Amino acid sequence: MSGHSKWANIRRRKETQDNKKDKIFSKIIKELNTASQNGGNNPEYNSKLRLVIEKALSYNMSRTIINRILLNSVIQNKRNKNKLKEIIYEGYGPYNIALMINCITDNNNRTVSFIRNILNKNGGYLGRKNSVNYIFKKQIYIAYEYKNNENDILNIAEELKADDIVFTKKIIKIIFSKEKYKFLTKKIKKFTLKPIKIKFFIKPFITKKVDNLIKKKLIDFFSLLKEHKDIKEIYHDAEI
Template identity: 30%
Template sequence: MAGHSKWKNIQRRKNAQDAKRGKIFMKLAKDLYVAAKEGGGDPETNPALRLVMDKAKAANMPNENIERAIKKATGTLEGVNYEEIVYEGYGAGGVAVMVEILTDNKNRTAAEVRHAFSKHDGNMGETGCVSFMFDRKGLLVINRAGLELSEDDFMLEVIDSGAEEMETNEESFEVYTEPDQFKQVKEELIQKGYDISSSEITMVPQTLTKLDSEESRKVFKLIDALEDLDDVQEVYHNLDINEEEYEDYLS
């Protein structure tokens, strides 16, 4: 999962830039709407809503924006109906790409996603064409700063809590769980006093595809084009990211 971990670290830095344009808030509002629509507006009885609210607060989303999205979903405010869709396809070099969508206009969004694929040397495929290459996992990112335990001792605590794997980098530990164990592991680690900087259910590639610099840049452009679409919530891929190349591309 090392390639996935590296990409998520880069993506978090990019997300900070996106937030300045309001795109993160827009996507979080849609997530809040769907979670509240499906499970109710009370985060105490709706774990999915509680998870999205945590993400929204971590992104410094204003409380009134959070409350407005929930009220729309529960009928307190007039709103629109969103539909969840996953599009799949391939980028340059055969890189597998999955795109999670939340839209109130399926036809418009399908056309936008298809255009992004074709414009950047990719092609949108049929449902199921790449999803089998990914596993759904819970991901908890824990800050290393101030952690008194050794890495080995911390790993034992993580395993005891029910997690299945852990990765490390200079700033954090990344803990992976099965989706049905995600809530339990998160709550246990919080009770033990660990600083969880982010938590999410995500898609992790089983294998990574390594490309040369030119083809990698084509995939970078495709990912950016997809993420810039208002209805796109998440983009997953199995590109083996070269962090220096991507930082150079962003600059």
């Protein structure tokens, strides 16, 4: 029985991992379609598409699958008038936490209705454009693995005039303002050391401290929002 139980646990764990991977891939596919439909299929002239392709590769999506998705996107774009659009909704969540919710949608009414409903039920509300934008700054990071020489990474950060360096458990992030993206994509090509990821993100200028009970409630709230297929990223000013 113990052997059977062990196999059942392994199978459940694998199913959970597969479901998580499927959700990630589904969102990346939407990002590829959005970038392609709104900026063309050539990553040389479409910086947003180039960024999403790099993200897809970092999650081990093969180039064959990526190319197939982009080809299908061109076909769908000719048939379908309802293009996917990337939109950021702003507002406040529980405990007056400022939110910027990055979405990809082909139906604005559906997406905004879901977000408004979740916020209202949890003591928050949807704001107007630029209602919380001033609280956040838009940045970009390039990430390197720890297996690389740390001095080489620090030298790259110094040469590129980075705003900051963040050491996480798995990777080293070199932080820049969003405006430096084109400059970075040109400059990093000359370095032998290649980053594993380049990503845009939004960060609050000042974070709000919350206790452990509120922290848990906020994590549950963010998970509830992320269940919706249109929601790509959630940015907030809570210190979690």
